[in-house]
Amino acid sequence: MRAFTRLAAVAAPIDLPNVDTDRIIPARFLRKPKNPEYGRFLFHDVRFNADGSEKPDFVLNRPAYRSAQVVVAAENFGCGSSREMAVWALEAFGIRAVIAPSLGDIFHQNCFKNGLLPVILPVAAAASLRGQLHEIPGASVVVDLEAQTVTAPDGAVHRFDVDPFRKRMLLTGQDEIALTLGHETEIGAFEARHAREMPWLVTD
Amino acid sequence: MTARPRGTVFEKIWSSHVVTEGPGGHVLLYIDRHLLHEGSTHAWERMARNGSRMRRPDLSFATADHYVLTTPGTPTADAETRKMVESLTRHTTEQGVTFFGVGDDRRGIVHVIGPEQGLTLPGILLVCGDSHTATHGAFGCLAFGVGSTEVEHVMITQTLWQKKPKSLRVTVDGRLGFGVTAKDVILAIIATIGAAGGVGHVIEYAGTVIRAMTMDQRMTVCNMSIEAGARAGMVAPDETTFAYLEGRPFAPKGELWARALAYWKTLPSDLDATFDREVTLDGTEIAPTVTWGTSPQDALPITERVPDPARAADATRRESMERALAYMGLTAGIPLTEITVDRVFIGSCTNSRLDDLRAAAQVVKGKRAVVPAWVVPGSGLIKRAAEAEGLDRVFRDAGFEWREAGCSMCVGMNGETARGGERVASTSNRNFEGRQGQGARTHLVSPAMAAAAAVTGRLTDVRTLRG
Numbered sequence: 001m002r003a004f005t006r007l008a009a010v011a012a013p014i015d016l017p018n019v020d021t022d023r024i025i026p027a028r029f030l031r032k033p034k035n036p037e038y039g040r041f042l043f044h045d046v047r048f049n050a051d052g053s054e055k056p057d058f059v060l061n062r063p064a065y066r067s068a069q070v071v072v073a074a075e076n077f078g079c080g081s082s083r084e085m086a087v088w089a090l091e092a093f094g095i096r097a098v099i100a101p102s103l104g105d106i107f108h109q110n111c112f113k114n115g116l117l118p119v120i121l122p123v124a125a126a127a128s129l130r131g132q133l134h135e136i137p138g139a140s141v142v143v144d145l146e147a148q149t150v151t152a153p154d155g156a157v158h159r160f161d162v163d164p165f166r167k168r169m170l171l172t173g174q175d176e177i178a179l180t181l182g183h184e185t186e187i188g189a190f191e192a193r194h195a196r197e198m199p200w201l202v203t204d
Numbered sequence: 205m206t207a208r209p210r211g212t213v214f215e216k217i218w219s220s221h222v223v224t225e226g227p228g229g230h231v232l233l234y235i236d237r238h239l240l241h242e243g244s245t246h247a248w249e250r251m252a253r254n255g256s257r258m259r260r261p262d263l264s265f266a267t268a269d270h271y272v273l274t275t276p277g278t279p280t281a282d283a284e285t286r287k288m289v290e291s292l293t294r295h296t297t298e299q300g301v302t303f304f305g306v307g308d309d310r311r312g313i314v315h316v317i318g319p320e321q322g323l324t325l326p327g328i329l330l331v332c333g334d335s336h337t338a339t340h341g342a343f344g345c346l347a348f349g350v351g352s353t354e355v356e357h358v359m360i361t362q363t364l365w366q367k368k369p370k371s372l373r374v375t376v377d378g379r380l381g382f383g384v385t386a387k388d389v390i391l392a393i394i395a396t397i398g399a400a401g402g403v404g405h406v407i408e409y410a411g412t413v414i415r416a417m418t419m420d421q422r423m424t425v426c427n428m429s430i431e432a433g434a435r436a437g438m439v440a441p442d443e444t445t446f447a448y449l450e451g452r453p454f455a456p457k458g459e460l461w462a463r464a465l466a467y468w469k470t471l472p473s474d475l476d477a478t479f480d481r482e483v484t485l486d487g488t489e490i491a492p493t494v495t496w497g498t499s500p501q502d503a504l505p506i507t508e509r510v511p512d513p514a515r516a517a518d519a520t521r522r523e524s525m526e527r528a529l530a531y532m533g534l535t536a537g538i539p540l541t542e543i544t545v546d547r548v549f550i551g552s553c554t555n556s557r558l559d560d561l562r563a564a565a566q567v568v569k570g571k572r573a574v575v576p577a578w579v580v581p582g583s584g585l586i587k588r589a590a591e592a593e594g595l596d597r598v599f600r601d602a603g604f605e606w607r608e609a610g611c612s613m614c615v616g617m618n619g620e621t622a623r624g625g626e627r628v629a630s631t632s633n634r635n636f637e638g639r640q641g642q643g644a645r646t647h648l649v650s651p652a653m654a655a656a657a658a659v660t661g662r663l664t665d666v667r668t669l670r671g
Contacts, residue, residue, distance in 0.1 A: 076400035082335040084351035113353035164228035200456035200464040
């Protein structure tokens with residue numbers, strides 16, 4: 001997994017609350033292999049017209065935001081389906097961090113697994129950030145995971161909480177499966193005890 | 205045996221599955237059951253590339269539901285979807301996972317067949333790479349959806365790192381009125397707490413209304429927990445739960461059944477257990493409910509009118525309502541019962557079980573569908589059982605299509621979608637933009653309300669039909 005440490009990049013504002021993962025990547029693309037074109041699936045049906053041309057009003061199609069590596073969203077971004085492809089599509093487009101007042105629980109977890117940093121900021125802080133990004137299209141923010149801060153275009157510094165376990169994994173880019181396999185002894189011991197205590201769960 | 209855990213049903217299950225504690229409050233949890241469908245293809249492929257083996261293929265069970273066509277006699281639509289099904293077949297065979305494939309009557313929607321086969325049991329921890337895994341919580345187990353990387357993690361380690369969520373108890377007391385169903389209850393709950401209301405929480409559903417429900421109905425309620433933002437929803441097990449499970453193929457038998465039963469009876473939340481949040485609804489007040497917008501929280505009693513964005517609490521809500529009404533092609537102020545529909549879909553992991561089909565058939569009997577209407581049973585076994593009761597005849601005689609089991613038009617991954625601009629009365633769980641097809645407009649309803657819409661061609665208060 002790619003590590004995340006500190007990022008200074010253009011940020012794009014998305015004001016709509018409850019942006020669901022069907023909107024982030026429609027279901028018909030989920031069977032597609034992860035290839036260099038994967039970023040095109042991102043927000044496909046609200047980003048492109050039926051003939052494949054861009055909808056000029058969509059935020060990521062506007063020249064100032066095309067190079068965005070950060071999305072600043074509203075409440076409950078990434079709600080709905082568990083499709084990890086929503087994160088893959090964001091990542092393929094070049095997004096490395098999503099900032100919002102709240103995120104769908106499964107989407108939130110999926111971000112951590114793909115080196116993409118989810119940042120939860122208070123409603124007012126996220127709204128202020130989006131406001132500045134509208135006012136100064138193409139403005140940059142700084143997201144610093146070590147310091148746990150987001151620096152807004154106006155210089156305001158917003159501190160955020162992040163789980164220490166997830167922070168360490170992201171900072172080092174460590175593979176979670178390898179980490180877990182290091183606990184083989186505990187897993188084996190638990191498995192044996194569990195089978196004794198709840199023998200009806202054994203299937204054979 | 206170690207001391208019996210205390211607290212809520214959720215806390216009891218959580219603490220009995222902790223393998224080890226990690227940093228920052230994360231724990232490694234043991235997974236008792238892992239359900240798989242074609243969506244696991246990406247995880248299988250990564251494993252194949254790395255030469256990984258599953259730790260406990262005997263605790264994993266697979267079925268083909270998302271990509272299989274529900275047209276009788278036609279398994280898949282094209283090469284791409286066929287590849288998804290073939291990949292699942294190949295990998296489950298190679299790794300030794302029980303697979304309910306095409307041609308097997310036990311095949312069906314993953315959240316329908318888990319309980320039907322007795323794989324879903326009280327007190328267990330169950331995961332699946334699908335957000336509607338919360339359905340299984342109806343049996344008093346902890347069940348939640350995971351992403352593709354977590355699917356692979358479970359395959360290889362039979363565990364997951366998780367941080368303990370908060371608890372929310374939703375109590376629905378009173379008694380449901382005539383024509384009001386489990387679907388109306390969960391839509392009313394989501395409308396009350398909002399689409400983000402349960403984020404970071406596990407919901408326990410309680411109260412006299414939930415207690416009086418059958419297992420099929422409890423599954424409908426738990427199924428849509430994710431539409432309220434909660435990764436898991438559950439109902440404490442009781443005699444209804446045990447009666448449903450006894451004799452199911454994978455449920456314990458004989459002496460093991462007796463031992464399991466004794467344990468399951470200790471699971472309900474202790475009387476002095478506390479929850480981080482509590483919400484109470486009066487079941488008597490709930491009416492047949494429909495959605496008018498593009499989030500499941502946009503739900504209202506059928507007796508209401510399309511809401512006016514001008515009356516929204518703030519600018520953000522107003523803009524979001526305006527956008528929803530534009531997408532849905534609706535005008536503020538019109539009665540919901542004046543909305544005509546182009547198509548009806550009865551099915552999905554929310555509402556494709558025998559109770560659902562019976563409720564719909566009761567409304568349809570002796571009438572004619574005036575718009576295209578599909579019935580997609582949740583499993584091959586449900587289809588058979590419904591046919592044994594003659595429900596298929598009721599639907600066919602009324603002009604409905606009686607189809608094979610699968611996810612079908614709930615998500616349209618298999619190619620079964622509504623056309624752009626088409627308005628669908630649907631018993632599924634999501635009314636998101638484009639969910640049932642690009643430009644398709646979804647109104648979420650109960651099976652009885654979907655049947656009523658099919659025979660009238662508009663959203664209809666089912667209570668006025670039955671009178």
